[in-house]
Amino acid sequence: MPTDTGSSHMPTCFHCGSPLPPGAHYPVDLPDASCNTCCHGCQAVARMIVSSGNVDYYRHRTRLPPAAAAPAASEILQQLRLYDLPEIQQAFVKPGEGDIREAALILEGIVCAACIWLNERHIAQLPGVLAVEINFATHRARVRWDNSRIQLSDILHAIRDIGYAAYPFDADRQEDVFRRERASAQRRLAIAGLGMMQVMMYAIPAYLADPGSMTRDIQALMRWASLMLTLPVVFYSAWPFFQGAWRDLRRRSLGMDVPVALGVGAAFAASVWAILTHSGEVYFDSVTMFVFFLLSGRYLEMGARRKSAAALETLAKLIPAVANRYRNYPAQQETQSVPVTQLTAGDTLLVKPGEAIPADGIVLAGISEADESLLSGESRALPKIAGDRLVGGAINISSPLVMRVEKTGADTVLSGILRLLDRAQAEKPRIALLADRFATWFVFTLLVLAAGVALGWYWVEPARAFWITVSVLVVSCPCALGLATPAALTAAAGRLTGMGLLATRGHALETLARVTHVVFDKTGTLTCGRLALLDTISLGETSAAHCRALASALEGVSEHPIAHALHDPAAHSLPSHAITNVPGYGLEGIVEGRHLRLGRPDFVAQLHGRPLPVNLNFRDNLTMVALGDEHGWLGVFLLGDRLRPDAVRAVARLKELGVEVSLLSGDGNATVAHVAGLLGIEHYAGQLMPGDKLARMRALQNGGQIVAMVGDGVNDAPVLAAAQVSIAMGQGSDVAQASADMVMMNGQLECLADALVLARRTAGIIRQNLAWAAVYNLAAIPAAALGFVTPWMAGIGMSLSSLLVVLNARRLSRIRLGSGDEGAPTHSATAAGTAVTVPALEGP
């Protein structure tokens, strides 16, 4: 019998498990009992689940869902109806025969297997739904329905009824392509694996049997059986190698597919020749094993590549399909749902809590927070008030916002990020280019060597010449060049993206590994780049907190940067009126019946005529704002640019890594010295023009340093471009980002140290792989040339060597980094809800 699961002394909600608010009475009737829920939303959802016959959900679930939102049926339904429009459906619905339609949906709110079960059953029960399937790993559903009997919006609405959110999405071509690619790789791998196992079964008796104990008939039979099983391995599984080799030859270049194809082809052809002429040895076992191990290596590499691409795809799917546009704001309050593709700059939109922001823009009204975690990795929700910028793709959290659209489509920040990443993926890292060129040379040398060996042995012992040549071709392994370098680089780049640091140029990672000197800009880089309240000094009987409340009330009307620092939108507003702005001096107004002035000390002093009571000695970088009434001074606020919270740790960690740190800034010398002192940076300089910064950077570079520059502003762009590797802050100017090699999306400077560690490890792993390849080839090729290696041994050696370097490269996605970040990045569209694990409910 389902009962409360929570602790015995506190009643909890039957549906979501959170504590019941006092006096909550939202009963749900189960078949054999009645339970209480915490709110209207949970009650509606639980009733729907019970009435549709899915009460077993409460028995199966292993995690609790977040509290259900109260259903706002008509409004949501109206919005969902948009998805029925043919022009919107065009993007994501696959039409079938007659009225049959199929679409892919993203489900939000899935926390455990029971959710999948519940959704599948619930959707399948709808009349007109023909088929439904939910992928547990990706939380995506495929639904097929008969459009003459049910509309897509009804299906989406039915999912909302049981407390989940579903959105259609364009199961884009990329995903489809990947599915096909993986299926094909699995098929080739399976054929090669099965072929290898069975051929080995026939080969082992031939190797182990005493001479003469196996009759010629049996031997011939086994050989023919091996041939039958090797045929599909060579002509199906190994086909991509032949295709690759042919492509390479036609382009007059030599890739690693050439010796592979040559080795496989020659060994296979020679074995067939041996069968037909009843002479020599057969090496079908070597051929199949060789193909199988090579394909395994490629399959593993494909998985690693896929993982790093997945982080990007999450970004691309952030923009919603539909927005609420005001017809005539602010005169009319009603909104109209329109497809996001029809938005233009200047439109006024309503963004409800929980919705994704459809385009870049500015808040016109409302107070809320936005979750930009998927864009920037910043896990904290950022407060948003009128005048703040909104980034398309972020989630509005607590209350409705009215926004004005400034940029749409390709101009948005999100599109810009995606373009930068595309560029990085299109550009090959220098080390990979080098590896490619080296591989060509390697293969060429190998072919020459093989020809030499063939001639040499033909002269010494013609019977063995052919097999030794095949062994030489097979045993050599350009794997470290062809496979492991790209695998290591992709694994590392994927890891960086997950940390919120985007490498937008191919060479960024390898240059970062060699960096000896990091140069920081100050404003906006080491500091947050905007005024913040650092200290409040109370000068009268009024407490500091009350001074802040008074100031907040006065500044509520102002758009000045000082107002943003002093106005606390979350605080209770004190009764105030008649507030006037005296430009250049400050504000004047009546708060709680008191006549107040806030602003420059001389402006405030005019009100009561007294000098500042204490001799306040302030640092020159701080802005002082005074508050007073007719009777005297109330307090002084010190405003300044605040250091980023992790700046000290970031600098300390960089120094620990043996990197020199400098601070170059355009600000006043005293300010720069102060900041440098706080951070423990010994090399610093202030009052620098962009040209001076450039000159200092050149001086460092001429001294043999490899410099990484971290900056944010337009003035930093030339220096960023001149540094060997440059990192722009994600909140910085577009110019800075476009000239940078990496973009730090989350503003966490500590990432830099992690990135440095990761880059060095990547370079280390690439070096290890190259060293291994050199040692292996230097040992194996001469051994094979001298005739000590049979083709099957060569096959094993080469395959294991490949596998070893790929596995070595994969270690990168697991190494631990300093700031507690572990393993591969995880992105989840449902990260907003914090799920609690509780034991499953007792069964009836």
Add this chain to the structure above:
Amino acid sequence: MDILFLLIPLSVILVVLIAAVFLWAVKAGQFEDMEGPAHRILMDDDKSPGKKYSDE
């Protein structure tokens, strides 16, 4: 040893059958979701309305 003349061709046929089954499994998408089925089997689904892709 004569039995080998039967067993070896049989083993070839067996491998072909296994390969066919595996190819069918890849085609049916059984390797696309490696987690879900493990959970689904634990749910009593006696009253299933039977609208699954795999039923077609």
